[in-house]
Ligand SMILES: Nc1ncnc2c1ncn2[C@@H]1O[C@H](COP(=O)(O)OP(=O)(O)OP(=O)(O)O)[C@@H](O)[C@H]1O
């Protein structure tokens with residue numbers, strides 16, 4: 001047990017030290033403020049939960065907020081844990097050392113999972129945590145519900161995390177044994193994620209026969225059964241929070257059974273999957289020798305893009321952050337809840353431009369690529385610094401690499417979405433202008449974050465691109481800009497949608513010019529001073 | 533070739549790693565840079581190569597200030613670091629072409645130089661493989677080949693002998709000598725004192741961030757019969 005605790009402590013410290021380490025904020029109050037960034041991000045989530053709560057309250061079943069959020073949370077956590085698990089088990093630099101220590105296999109597996117667990121718990125707080133707190137406090141304090149709810153929140157990441165582990169470890173050892181291993185890992189996992197989304201779509205699309213539905217609804221907990229049938233533990237959880245001991249036991253027992261199964265499997269998983277994968281040599285892709293000259297700019301941009309392509313975790317993460325939101329959009333569109341009306345209804349015509357613009361701008365908004373472009377290089381960062389390339393260019397090419405990837409994502413989305421929402425040329429051009437302005441602005445301002453906080457010493461690649469303060473800061477900037485934009489849209493309520501978008505586009509462009517000036521005037525010195 | 537004037541470096545944790553260093557290296561010299569662990573060798577080399585900025589002082593390479601005319605200054609030297617950590621998901625040949633493009637080496641010279649050095653170091657056959665399949669020494673030799681390929685005026689190396697087998701070390705020493713016979717300059721740090729003793733025209737000894745000697749071997753020895761090792765141990769002894 002002692003070994004487990006100290007191993008876990010190291011893992012957790014390593015995982016989170018990056019969050020506070022090198023905060024490097026001179027101003028003390030700013031430093032404290034920075035620590036509260038996640039709290040600020042909770043607010044929009046709380047708003048969403050509150051709206052859902054009111055909807056369910058109107059039908060008379062506020063507790064369904066929890067059922068609904070628990071299911072959503074479980075899916076969200078399965079998705080979030082996939083890159084985390086791969087990164088921490090298969091691409092972490094510390095496993096070589098840990099493998100030589102006299103520790104039992106299940107201890108290693110569990111201590112590694114412990115650090116992921118804490119991170120997932122934080123994610124759970126956003127939606128599930130909010131709904132539990134809201135349910136337990138709105139309209140009078142329900143102490144028991146609140147306490148039981150917090151207990152449920154604490155164990156909620158276990159189920160999706162363990163399921164993801166049990167599926168992923170053998171899966172990785174299969175796809176990871178081929179020649180083009182990194183490519184296989186990326187493609188394999190994308191297919192896996194696609195499959196999960198597909199199963200979700202099917203299961204929510206299964207139409208019940210009307211009389212069956214009626215029968216269900218007539219029962220005491222009819223609506224709960226309908227919503228929860230996709231994932232029964234959500235029903236147990238809801239009833240447990242309402243005070244049912246029996247269901248509480250069922251829910252907790254379910255979690256423990258899964259834990260116990262993982263424990264039983266740990267040794268096999270470790271030896272068959274982990275060790276096998278890590279013992280496979282790096283892929284020795286052979287190629288022809290060639291001598292070709294290219295421009296400096298091309299070479300530098302290619303280098304930064306290659307850094308993403310060459311690391312499965314970076315690659316997977318980039319693809320996921322750019323495309324998964326869109327996949328979600330497609331699911332919503334096709335599962336009948338919103339329906340295909342968007343493309344047809346005349347009343348929604350003006351919203352179509354909003355939606356189209358929003359969709360093609362998601363890569364700019366969700367991909368915080370510039371915020372980690374220096375970090376991703378890690379210990380190889382020194383390379384470009386000693387080359388005869390000015391610091392300005394060195395920064396510029398990094399931003400370009402972000403632009404290339406994001407605009408490519410936007411282009412693909414723009415074409416795909418056209419099949420669902422037909423648009424005329426003028427609208428497409430307006431949306432494009434907005435998308436380009438947003439991409440330019442966000443790609444540049446993220447660069448400032450990364451120069452301020454370069455963080456080059458990471459032990460596992462997820463730490464570099466996901467679980468660090470840079471990403472949170474960059475999300476915060478988006479939240480603030482989004483808030484301002486939302487205010488402006490409300491203010492200009494009566495205006496034409498295209499005019500509003502063009503005004504926002506103009507503003508973003510002005511922001512971009514200012515950001516650009518700030519970077520090339522004030523941040524070049526800082527960039528030069530980043531100690532490798 | 534290289535002029536370092538009153539250079540100091542204080543890291544953000546207030547650690548003074550280099551304290552008022554002065555250094556002048558002439559064209560065609562081989563200079564050995566020695567000192568105990570943590571003395572400030574790597575820090576000095578990082579400042580010379582423009583990886584970090586000095587807190588105080590100036591550095592000129594071939595008359596160009598590394599801070600003000602960084603690109604012009606950097607065209608004059610190439611650098612091999614103490615750890616061969618580079619972006620390694622690409623092939624060896626990709627890396628060499630990348631470096632050649634950065635120093636604007638034309639195709640003919642590129643091909644000649646790459647073949648010359650990679651064959652000398654026995655990594656020519658591995659150039660088609662990705663770098664992450666290389667051993668430590670192979671990576672080191674790839675980096676050295678890349679650094680030699682533009683035929684730099686000044687060749688800077690941080691502990692180049694670490695991880696090289698005796699053959700490769702010998703080849704590197706020969707290359708360094710040959711480079712300076714052609715008018716090039718070599719500046720390298722090392723803990724292998726025999727190499728420094730055999731190879732260098734002048735030796736710089738640094739201790740706790742301060743230069744404590746900077747002279748030819750004969751002058752440092754002051755005609756005593758002590759070896760460089762004995763002198764080094766005496767000079768950097770902790771009271
Ligand atoms: N990034 C950094 N931040 C803070 N202090 C540093 C940093 N890098 C080096 N130092 C400190 O500066 C001093 C000099 O370090 P440096 O790496 O230059 O030594 P060195 O002479 O190269 O040693 P070695 O022979 O072990 O390579 C050391 O005391 C070290 O702790």
Ligand SMILES: [Mg+2]
Pocket residue numbers: 573574575614690
């Ligand atoms: Mg050193």
